[in-house]
Amino acid sequence: MLASLMVMTCAALGVEGAGSWLCERPVPSMLREWRVEDGGNGHRYSVVVTPDGISWSRAAYAAELLGGHLVTLESPEENAFVFSMIVGLDEAWTINVLDDGRRFQHGPWIGLRQDLEAREPAGGWGWLNGGTLTHALWSPHEPNDRQHAEGEENRAHYFGWGDIRTHLWNDMPETPGGTGGEPGLRITSFVVEYPPKG
Numbered sequence: 001m002l003a004s005l006m007v008m009t010c011a012a013l014g015v016e017g018a019g020s021w022l023c024e025r026p027v028p029s030m031l032r033e034w035r036v037e038d039g040g041n042g043h044r045y046s047v048v049v050t051p052d053g054i055s056w057s058r059a060a061y062a063a064e065l066l067g068g069h070l071v072t073l074e075s076p077e078e079n080a081f082v083f084s085m086i087v088g089l090d091e092a093w094t095i096n097v098l099d100d101g102r103r104f105q106h107g108p109w110i111g112l113r114q115d116l117e118a119r120e121p122a123g124g125w126g127w128l129n130g131g132t133l134t135h136a137l138w139s140p141h142e143p144n145d146r147q148h149a150e151g152e153e154n155r156a157h158y159f160g161w162g163d164i165r166t167h168l169w170n171d172m173p174e175t176p177g178g179t180g181g182e183p184g185l186r187i188t189s190f191v192v193e194y195p196p197k198g
């Protein structure tokens with residue numbers, strides 16, 4: 001159902017340039033509702049996979065094209081629901097191996113970003129919809145605002161280490177693996193949140 005929604009969106013908008021990647025390849029995805037009767041908010045969620053990698057801003061733009069927004073995880077329960085959608089989805093994760101052999105799991109972008117004027121590394125984080133970050137689920141030692149050649153870490157995504165994918169988050173530059181950045185470092189997916197039906 002959602003796959004056809006995406007195809008329609010691309011065709012209807014005649015997306016070129018910035019959005020053309022959406023139309024160039026099939027997009028594995030699923031659409032799930034966090035049902036009110038299950039304690040949820042009635043919103044629907046999908047995972048969009050972009051095998052060549054995608055910047056946070058392009059992901060946010062694409063989420064709007066699809067009729068939603070980058071996911072805003074405003075409770076631990078909502079975060080757990082979304083994580084249950086992505087944890088087993090291999091295409092949504094990439095593995096980054098450092099020179100010293102340590103391995104990290106890089107999962108989907110989420111709609112969490114940092115005010116550029118804020119104090120580093122933990123200040124000024126907030127949701128795209130203006131919601132405040134009332135419960136931060138950072139991975140241990142994150143956010144660390146690790147300096148990359150392509151910039152500071154001011155956007156957030158799901159993260160893990162070794163072979164473990166977790167429900168916890170890491171801060172990351174807007175364009176991972178950008179010019180001068182770490183070769184091969186990519187985020188290859190994002191989660192879209194849609195309003196309730198009707």
Ligand SMILES: [Ca+2]
Nearest residue numbers: 145152153154
């Ligand atoms: Ca930062």
Ligand SMILES: [Ca+2]
Nearest residue numbers: 144145170171
């Ligand atoms: Ca980080």
